[in-house]
Amino acid sequence: MLFLSIVLLALAFLVGSLPLGHLLLARLGLDTRVNSAYNLGVENVLRRVGPGPALLSAALDAAKGFLAVLMTSSLSGVSGSGPELSVLAGLAAYLGHLNPPARLYGATAPRGRGNLVLLGVLAGLSVAAHLNYWYTVLPLVVYAGVLGLGGFVSVATLAGLAVFALLIGLSGLGVAAKLAALALLLSAAWRFKENIGRVLDGTEPRIGQDVPVTGKRDDVVVAAFMIHPLDLQDFWQSRRFSWMRPLVQRGVIREQTVRQMAESIRPMKVGELSGIRTTGGKEVRAYLLSSPLLPEVFRDNPELATRRAVEGARLAQELGASVFGLGAFWSVVGNKGIDVQAAVPGITVTNGGAYTSGTIKAAIPGILQHFQAEGRDLKQATAAVVGANGVVAFGIARTIAPQVRRVIMLGRDLERLERSANTLRRANKDTEIITTTDYGALREADLIFTATSDPDPVIFPQHVKPGTWIFDEGRPADVDDSVRAVPGVRIIPGGVVRPPGRMQTQVNLHFGEGAVPACLAETLIIAATGEHERKSLGAQTLTENVNFFVEQADRLGFHVVD
Structure with missing residues (x-):
């Protein structure tokens, strides 16, 4: 009997693993990635695919739980x-x-939330x-009752299973049944851990709430953007932590x-951007x-990042x-996004x-115009560019070189800096171009x-002379707060954009109310325009793409914050 019991339990596992709902929706030509209950919940599947396919898919899942119990019910009577x-x-x-076993269904086998299977199990019992x-x-x-009061499927499921485990625990059934009921609750708690985290963070949709998905409505597009805490203070922003x-x-x-x-936590949804609406009337959600990798992890463990x-x-x-945007230090991982795109070609x-x-x-x-307007002689000024080995910083050096007397290019790789400097020297015969790895050289810069x-x-106070203007494009900031105490220093944040509409979010992005970094704005613009070939990957940035985003930002209503 023991052998037969083990065989039946193995069969019950296999029956439960059958992706029947997934196969049904796929056979009907529907996008199961978007429509699966794993992503959006049964109520949204019903809204998106219609009552017929949705209810049939739900019935198939419930039948799996019922059949698993039915197979063992006769044996349980015989065995006592x-x-x-x-x-x-x-x-x-x-x-x-x-x-579901990857060997049977592949590494990307659909993983449901299992509420209908649980319903079938309870019916079978x-x-x-x-x-x-x-x-x-x-x-x-x-x-x-819990679903009606709170509207969260995950919380209601755990509440129902907690009652089931309590009743079985207080019953006269054997230890095996009590442990199985507790295991049901713990398995569901583990499955719903991300949903519970989103409930705590206020980002979990309630039952009946429509979840925006690109392609479902012509006037709504959806993007996603990857962020990380800059320090532990940011880590505490999430109520789940x-x-x-x-x-x-x-x-x-x-x-x-x-x-x-923090290094062991997989990606999770921590917030949304809503209220963004272009001048053409298109809603952009993100x-x-x-x-939550902290900044030092990107340097010390790039493979994990x-x-x-x-x-x-x-x-x-x-x-x-x-569209999926990489923000802050995410933007430099995987060959600046190339490896990420290769691994996930579907987005x-x-x-x-x-x-x-x-x-x-x-x-x-x-900035240069304001500098001159305050009586500063731009033609006699010395400008320093920090991080000049990078694409963005070199672009800055190329822009300002014709307008100042001297440019100090500071970076980590002196050989590469010299190659870049030679390019600038050929184009700007009258400008002195200096390369260095010494931050002390910044004391000469205006x-x-x-x-x-x-x-x-x-950049710290010892690197800056009084009256220096600093344009800080670094994220996190390159300039320490202590620099503000240097007399006459002006620090100007760079790359801050205000999207059109009335943007709202639960997460403090540290760019001011209603503002986002330019890399996030680029993600939103790609989603709004559908010009996916304009994406930025790797170290090269095409001039035509730079001009495209500047033009489209103006057309859609995005504004650079001065």
Whole structure:
């Protein structure tokens, strides 16, 4: 009997793993990536594919749970184990649905949330396994009540399963049934951990709430953008993590433990941008995704950062976004997005470099004009460009070289700097071009333009003379706050854009209310225009793409913040 029981439980797992709903929708020619319950919830599947296919898909999932219990119900009576084996079979079917074997269905097998399978299991326990109706009906009543009050499917499911586990635990059933009921609750809690996190963060859709997906409405497009905390203060922004803050402050949890934990967290949805509407009337929504790697991780473990960026691109695709933008240090991982795009070809990936360059190109003339308007002699000025080995910073050097007496190009690779400097020298015979790796050289500059990818500030008071103007394009900022104490210093943030409409978000992006970084604006512009071939990848930025984003930003209503 033991051998037969094991065989039936294995069959129950396989029955639960059958992707019947997925196969049905695929056979009907529907995009299961967008329409699957894993992404949007059963209620949105119903809204998007219609009642017929949605209800048939739901019935197939419920049938899997019912069949798994039915197969073991007769044996449980013969073996004298009562409904215990049936409860175990229900657990096996549910686990199969949550974790379909990759060897059978491929590495991208659809993973459902399993509510309909659970419904089938409860029905099977009542009808086939003859479990007392109170054990199955009361959890459904609690589920319906919690769902009606809160509107969150995940919370309602866990509440119903908690009641089921409690009732089984208090019953006269054997230990196996009690452990199986507890395992059902724990498995669901693990499956819904991201949903619960989004409930805490206020980004989880309620039942009946339509979730925007690119391609479903002509006037709505959806993008996704990857962010990361700049420090632990940013890490605490998310309510799913903020409970740890007082424990760290009291020494109960070590700060290093939190940092290590952050490295193990896969990408998740932490917020949305809403209220963005172009001058043509198109609504642009953006999901903010994050794997909370802190800045030093990008330097010390670039392989992990690239892997998380790839996972973020896959999540963005599952959520129905058409474009995936890489922000801050994400923009430099995986060969500046090339490896991420190669790993996830089904979604457009951009590092935002083109429009970032465009905003700088648009801002520099105004900065130089204001500099002169205050009585400063631009023709006799010395300008320094920090991070000049990079594409953006070199573009700055190329723009300002004809207008000043001397340019100091500062970077890490002196040989590369010299090659770039020679290009500028040939085009600007009257301008002195100096290359250096020494930050002390900045003391000679009247104007400093900085655009590095360093995780920490690189410019401090000892590097700056009084009266210097600093244009800081670095994200995180290249200029330490202490520089503001130097007399006459003016720090101008770069690459800040205000999208059209009335943008709202739950996440502090550190660019001011209603403003976003240029790399995020580029992601939004690609989504709005549908010009996916304009994406920015790798170290090269085409001039025609820079001009495209500047022109389209103006047409759509995006404005660079001075």
